[in-house]
Amino acid sequence: MKYFLIAVGMFVCAGTIMAQQSAKDSQADTSETSIQRLRNEVNELRKEIQSLKTDSTTTSLTQVTEDDLDALEDNIDQRMQRLENKVDAVSRASAPIVLNPRMTAFINFAARHDNDTVYDAPGGSVISNRPFLRAVEMELGSAVDPYAEAVAIISLNSDAQQGFSVEAEEAYGLIKRLPILETAPLGLKVKIGRYLAPIGISNITHLHDLPWTTYPLVISKYLGGEHGNFFDSGFNPVGADFQFFLPSPVPSATFEMNADVLRGSELGISAGDPGGQTAYLGHLTLSQDWNNEHLLVLGVSGYTESGITTTNLVGGNLMYKWAPSEQRENHSFVGGGEIFFGDHTTPNPAGGTVTRKPYGWYTFAQYQFSYWTYAGLRYDWVQEPSNAQLVTREISVFVSYYTTEFLRFRLGFEHRTSDALAPNLNNTNSILFGANFVFGSHPVEPYWVNK
Amino acid sequence: MVNGKLENLENIMKKLFAALLAVFLAFSIAHVSAAAQKKLNVVVTLNYLKYVTEQVGGDKVTVTALANPKQDPHYVTPTPRMNEVTTNADLFIENGLSLDLWAKNVIDASGNPNIGVGNPGHLIATINVPVRELPTEVSRAWGDIHPQGNPHIWLDPLNVRIVAENIAARLQQIDPTNSGYYQQRLDAFKHRLDEKMYGSELLDLLGKKGGDILTRKTKDGELYSWLASRHLDAKLGGWMKMAEPLQGKEIISYHKTYIYFADRFGVKIAGELEEKPGIPPPAKHRDEVVDLVKRDGVKVILNDNFYSTDAADYVASKTGAKVIVTYIDVYSSPEANTYENLITYLLEKILKAAS
Numbered sequence: 008m009k010y011f012l013i014a015v016g017m018f019v020c021a022g023t024i025m026a027q028q029s030a031k032d033s034q035a036d037t038s039e040t041s042i043q044r045l046r047n048e049v050n051e052l053r054k055e056i057q058s059l060k061t062d063s064t065t066t067s068l069t070q071v072t073e074d075d076l077d078a079l080e081d082n083i084d085q086r087m088q089r090l091e092n093k094v095d096a097v098s099r100a101s102a103p104i105v106l107n108p109r110m111t112a113f114i115n116f117a118a119r120h121d122n123d124t125v126y127d128a129p130g131g132s133v134i135s136n137r138p139f140l141r142a143v144e145m146e147l148g149s150a151v152d153p154y155a156e157a158v159a160i161i162s163l164n165s166d167a168q169q170g171f172s173v174e175a176e177e178a179y180g181l182i183k184r185l186p187i188l189e190t191a192p193l194g195l196k197v198k199i200g201r202y203l204a205p206i207g208i209s210n211i212t213h214l215h216d217l218p219w220t221t222y223p224l225v226i227s228k229y230l231g232g233e234h235g236n237f238f239d240s241g242f243n244p245v246g247a248d249f250q251f252f253l254p255s256p257v258p259s260a261t262f263e264m265n266a267d268v269l270r271g272s273e274l275g276i277s278a279g280d281p282g283g284q285t286a287y288l289g290h291l292t293l294s295q296d297w298n299n300e301h302l303l304v305l306g307v308s309g310y311t312e313s314g315i316t317t318t319n320l321v322g323g324n325l326m327y328k329w330a331p332s333e334q335r336e337n338h339s340f341v342g343g344g345e346i347f348f349g350d351h352t353t354p355n356p357a358g359g360t361v362t363r364k365p366y367g368w369y370t371f372a373q374y375q376f377s378y379w380t381y382a383g384l385r386y387d388w389v390q391e392p393s394n395a396q397l398v399t400r401e402i403s404v405f406v407s408y409y410t411t412e413f414l415r416f417r418l419g420f421e422h423r424t425s426d427a428l429a430p431n432l433n434n435t436n437s438i439l440f441g442a443n444f445v446f447g448s449h450p451v452e453p454y455w456v457n458k
Numbered sequence: 459m460v461n462g463k464l465e466n467l468e469n470i471m472k473k474l475f476a477a478l479l480a481v482f483l484a485f486s487i488a489h490v491s492a493a494a495q496k497k498l499n500v501v502v503t504l505n506y507l508k509y510v511t512e513q514v515g516g517d518k519v520t521v522t523a524l525a526n527p528k529q530d531p532h533y534v535t536p537t538p539r540m541n542e543v544t545t546n547a548d549l550f551i552e553n554g555l556s557l558d559l560w561a562k563n564v565i566d567a568s569g570n571p572n573i574g575v576g577n578p579g580h581l582i583a584t585i586n587v588p589v590r591e592l593p594t595e596v597s598r599a600w601g602d603i604h605p606q607g608n609p610h611i612w613l614d615p616l617n618v619r620i621v622a623e624n625i626a627a628r629l630q631q632i633d634p635t636n637s638g639y640y641q642q643r644l645d646a647f648k649h650r651l652d653e654k655m656y657g658s659e660l661l662d663l664l665g666k667k668g669g670d671i672l673t674r675k676t677k678d679g680e681l682y683s684w685l686a687s688r689h690l691d692a693k694l695g696g697w698m699k700m701a702e703p704l705q706g707k708e709i710i711s712y713h714k715t716y717i718y719f720a721d722r723f724g725v726k727i728a729g730e731l732e733e734k735p736g737i738p739p740p741a742k743h744r745d746e747v748v749d750l751v752k753r754d755g756v757k758v759i760l761n762d763n764f765y766s767t768d769a770a771d772y773v774a775s776k777t778g779a780k781v782i783v784t785y786i787d788v789y790s791s792p793e794a795n796t797y798e799n800l801i802t803y804l805l806e807k808i809l810k811a812a813s
Contacts, residue, residue, distance in 0.1 A: 153574075154571075156566070183570075183571040190572065191569045193545070194542070194545035195569055252541075252545055260539075261537075292538065296537040296538075332764070336766065378766065411736070446598065
């Protein structure tokens, strides 16, 4: 009832106002004009309402989108932050690691079965019919600064039956430029420290990388140490090596030179001599490859030192390798050889000097039959450094099986005759088994063999 | 006779050292004077990098590729010739992503200090390329995996656009006087790639930015819907049109070589003959692939030219699938004498085998 009275009251008021307005209008305009004016006002109002509706809709949608965007942005921010936290954590955790040297470890195992007693070297230890952990190597390498790199290869070597020795098999810095010499003419690289000397092709290869179970006899006897070719790791003196390219005398061939200044009396045929004089080494290599499929390498080496004793050594090497670009059949071939002539003069306690001029050589070939399997042979002929009248000959055949480049098994057979051994021991047959494990960040294989 | 000559070896060696020192000094002087005013000497590992560098560098560069284009790019063995060629390089470009790891041996052996890591003369071409198949576990037990992801990025033309941009930026950095020239050639090369990718009619319709727009839409997987919404789908040409019949088609590949290619052109890789990358397929896995091919009705097996076809032939003999021996680098065969022709060649080969 109360609402009814209010509504009636409002109706009366509205009617009164409209009546008063109408009266005023009628006083000023004709009724037709008045109607038109009202119509216009109504139309204006309608437009405004429509405009407000549109604005309202737009505003509403914009707010919703912005809210969504805000939420999305928050979400992305949070996720980004979480990612950044992770990246930060990883970088902090790995920062001490990433500047560490890259590391590679090698384990070389070998076992042998012989038909007779075998010594590591004449007058040395018995090594026949037993297994050996021949070497465990740890290779570390890294950039030192923008000018140099460093490599250290720490080796735990089996000394036949004498236990193990720890040796810095190689430990050198490699300088590529200097602040005062920003470019390196002729591609000069300077190596300083202890390293496998660039004399021939086998000596620069570590025991575990050889395509055979043992070093060639001429390398072991003329360049290597005291434990024979089953254990030796080549000639690794202390010194400085300057390596650079020279203009090639043969078009499209590559001519490289190594010039070394070394500490003397460390070469196999002069080891143990008094003096410790300076030695010089030069190695020239002429090589050519055709489409990365055929590679031919010719090299000559010369070594000299003189003082109380005088030692000269010259050598030549030849190597040919074929590996087709399209390895669909997985076949390849590598073959070659090396020869060395020694000249070693020592004082004779009885007066004057004693000069020995031995020489020795070896040749080898290897063929790849499948992705996994390689087979080859090697023939060695060498005069004893201490007595050129005594000759050792050896023929060996071997089969290598690679699961990958990181794991290799090798089975070999050797037949050796030697004038340097007693008649009952100078004719031996041996079966050799080897296993090689490589783990870590192993660099690409050296170019001259297998891979 | 030979032993007699050894007696003078010491003197000979000393004279040799003196002579070498003189030669070395002479060449040092010659080297410095020859460094002025010459084309940039660029050495690259793979042949697609040679092609792209030549497209961007034009007559301001001479480019040498180290690998034989038919070789497995994982296992190129550095030779003395490669080392020597690299000695005078102004710029060394490698693919990176642990594919051409052998590049480091060449750089080290070259003795060229300007192309070592950390110098403007050294470029990893795949920077900023969206890499796939990042391993969650890095171990040799997984085979020859690539810790930074699948490196075969160049079989996607959109990635080669990025590679070209990277190369152009580096050429501009080390040779700023020809910056405009490199930019102009980069733009032209990208336009040629875009034309090959989408057809010139569509590009002309979309105007100057058409290539960038289409590239973005393709990367986002919106190309076909975007073209349809603008009624431009009938205008699509080039490789994308050519590849339409391959959408969703399953293939087998020997190695994980075609991940990017398949992703771009809509091909589905049902599996690989290798169980683990870099290791020939064991018999058990080969038989599993036979089952897979039979179950899914796969018709095509892609076998890179440098891998043995024994496993592929075996699977084909059991299933009737077709084995295609494919080249994956530029200059590897007459049909692949340019990058554009390499992609066309691959598409045609797969289309023919899948039909």
